[in-house]
Amino acid sequence: MSVLVYTESENGKFKKAAFEAASYAKGIAKQLGIETFAISFNAENANDLGTYGVEKAFNLSNENFSKFNAEAYAEVIAEVAKAQDAKVIVLSQSANAKYLAPLLAVHLEAGYASNVVELPNTENGFVVKRTAFTNKAFNETAITTDAKIIGVSSNAYGLHEAETDIQVEDYQTNVVLSEAGVQVQSVDKNKDKVSIADAEIVISGGRGLKGPENWHLVEDLAETLGAATACSKPVSDMGWRPHSEHVGQTGKPVASNLYIAIGISGAIQHLAGINASKVKVVINNDAEAPFFKAADYGIVGDAFEVIPKLTEKLKEFKANNA
Amino acid sequence: MKILVCISHVPDTTSKINFTDNDTKFDTNGVQFVINPNDEFGLTRAMWFKEKQGASVDVVTVGSKETEPTIRKALAIGADQAIRVDTEPKDGFQVAKELAKVAKDGNYDLIIAGRESIDYNGGMVPGMLAKLIGANFINTCVSLEIEGDKATAIREIDGGKETLTSSLPLVIGGQKGLVEESDLKIPNMRGIMMARKKPLNVVEPVADGLSTEAKKFSKPAPKGDVKLVDAENIDELIDLLHNEAKAI
Numbered sequence: 001m002s003v004l005v006y007t008e009s010e011n012g013k014f015k016k017a018a019f020e021a022a023s024y025a026k027g028i029a030k031q032l033g034i035e036t037f038a039i040s041f042n043a044e045n046a047n048d049l050g051t052y053g054v055e056k057a058f059n060l061s062n063e064n065f066s067k068f069n070a071e072a073y074a075e076v077i078a079e080v081a082k083a084q085d086a087k088v089i090v091l092s093q094s095a096n097a098k099y100l101a102p103l104l105a106v107h108l109e110a111g112y113a114s115n116v117v118e119l120p121n122t123e124n125g126f127v128v129k130r131t132a133f134t135n136k137a138f139n140e141t142a143i144t145t146d147a148k149i150i151g152v153s154s155n156a157y158g159l160h161e162a163e164t165d166i167q168v169e170d171y172q173t174n175v176v177l178s179e180a181g182v183q184v185q186s187v188d189k190n191k192d193k194v195s196i197a198d199a200e201i202v203i204s205g206g207r208g209l210k211g212p213e214n215w216h217l218v219e220d221l222a223e224t225l226g227a228a229t230a231c232s233k234p235v236s237d238m239g240w241r242p243h244s245e246h247v248g249q250t251g252k253p254v255a256s257n258l259y260i261a262i263g264i265s266g267a268i269q270h271l272a273g274i275n276a277s278k279v280k281v282v283i284n285n286d287a288e289a290p291f292f293k294a295a296d297y298g299i300v301g302d303a304f305e306v307i308p309k310l311t312e313k314l315k316e317f318k319a320n321n322a
Numbered sequence: 323m324k325i326l327v328c329i330s331h332v333p334d335t336t337s338k339i340n341f342t343d344n345d346t347k348f349d350t351n352g353v354q355f356v357i358n359p360n361d362e363f364g365l366t367r368a369m370w371f372k373e374k375q376g377a378s379v380d381v382v383t384v385g386s387k388e389t390e391p392t393i394r395k396a397l398a399i400g401a402d403q404a405i406r407v408d409t410e411p412k413d414g415f416q417v418a419k420e421l422a423k424v425a426k427d428g429n430y431d432l433i434i435a436g437r438e439s440i441d442y443n444g445g446m447v448p449g450m451l452a453k454l455i456g457a458n459f460i461n462t463c464v465s466l467e468i469e470g471d472k473a474t475a476i477r478e479i480d481g482g483k484e485t486l487t488s489s490l491p492l493v494i495g496g497q498k499g500l501v502e503e504s505d506l507k508i509p510n511m512r513g514i515m516m517a518r519k520k521p522l523n524v525v526e527p528v529a530d531g532l533s534t535e536a537k538k539f540s541k542p543a544p545k546g547d548v549k550l551v552d553a554e555n556i557d558e559l560i561d562l563l564h565n566e567a568k569a570i
Contacts, residue, residue: 070461071459094480095479096479099462101446102414102447102450102453105533111413133333134440138542139442139537143533144533181488182459183487184484186484186485188482190481194481195481197480243499250335268335268336269336275542281563282548296545297550298549299551299556317564
């Protein structure tokens with residue numbers, strides 16, 4: 001019996017979400033008194049997983065699997081899960097993990113709980129706490145199948161080091177890529193910019209910025225902090241910014257450590273989408289903006305004056321604390 | 323081309339979320355229900371295929387009789403016929419199994435579902451459905467073109483986009499981007515009148531057993547008051563973020 005974690009890598013390097021998922025998997029394995037195994041695809045240093053308590057990593061080094069393929073990846077994970085008698089399979093909530101998890105659930109006839117924020121309660125059954133209603137509520141969900149799949153929300157459980165002697169196996173699969181399946185033709189990824197999903201800090205702009213020509217304020221601040229940029233729904237609806245930056249209930253959820261909202265009034269749908277962020281800062285010239293009720297820190301002031309000053313001061317701060 | 327659009331009946335995005343029955347049930351009191359926004363983008367894209375390329379569009383929902391106004395709205399927007407699987411949706415896997423039966427019976431080329439419902443946010447139904455019926459699957463789909471029996475789609479990935487091709491039958495988990503918000507169809511009077519005459523077939527459920535069970539609900543702990551910092555005193559904000567919040 002084991003807990004199996006899918007540890008996602010990009011260009012051979014593990015993502016932070018992979019280590020967080022591994023930490024979570026280790027947490028469950030300790031509760032259940034079983035081992036923690038990991039499956040990775042073309043990872044360069046699967047040994048790193050030992051830091052987070054993984055006892056054995058199955059790393060598939062195979063050119064054919066260099067591009068993400070949800071169908072094939074799910075099949076490989078299912079193959080390992082069956083061979084290792086995995087009781088619980090843990091994934092992050094990256095776009096790729098969310099893509100393959102339901103396919104894996106059908107392979108394993110497993111109950112799947114997504115957006116899980118805490119270790120399960122295993123005293124009486126297997127109950128996980130997950131977010132629902134787009135972060136407006138939590139729901140305790142019992143998974144009642146033999147095999148169980150858990151998607152762990154980003155930044156919810158955090159990294160927990162548990163230095164372990166890890167054994168890495170060069171995994172060989174019987175899974176053959178289907179010619180008839182979904183084929184990736186091209187990937188368009190901004191390599192210089194951190195994505196909203198992976199970001200520790202997100203800087204978000206709203207209608208208060210008056211127009212797309214003023215977005216350098218957001219971008220300069222984001223660059224200073226190594227943050228991702230985001231925007232409110234009206235901003236993406238008006239075409240000032242791409243849809244991929246829209247955060248909120250019908251856009252992307254944000255679970256960063258720090259979320260700075262500039263010129264965003266704080267509609268209920270927006271606040272729901274960013275609620276999982278740990279520290280929220282609002283900068284708005286309207287002291288009555290609803291966002292001030294949801295934020296930890298706030299400045300009532302003109303963004304066009306406050307943001308350049310803030311960026312300047314943060315540059316100094318970064319230089320002094322480097 | 324035969325298209326099936328899966329519709330989830332969800333509380334409007336502005337709804338206040340409360341619970342009843344000792345926090346085990348969602349309180350529907352005073353709540354307006356709508357077509358799940360992620361499904362609505364897909365429905366509008368399906369209408370586009372119908373108008374520009376010729377297609378039949380069926381809509382399906384899994385739910386009790388209370389969901390009928392929502393599915394009627396989809397008919398008013400232009401779907402040809404509706405199917406309602408008469409059972410309470412309790413678990414994503416169960417819903418996927420019900421939809422799989424409908425999908426198999428209808429022999430559809432393209433099945434569009436939202437990437438997730440905005441109530442339980444499970445994000446599992448489209449993928450499970452695809453796997454259950456042996457169809458291809460593309461999630462977080464923001465653009466979809468069909469030519470003959472080949473689909474070209476764009477999927478959102480973390481920090482970018484991916485262009486994919488697929489043969490049919492195909493299931494997509496759709497979202498905003500499939501069509502623009504401003505292109506969403508609002509039912510007109512003629513559509514509403516016609517929807518009354520369109521078939522709404524009620525079918526019996528087939529799925530046996532559940533894989534998960536939603537138990538108790540709770541709401542996030544109330545937040546403390548915001549700490550206001552003077553606009554002239556940016557250093558104080560940086561100090562708070564560094565020393566108190568430890569966020570930078």
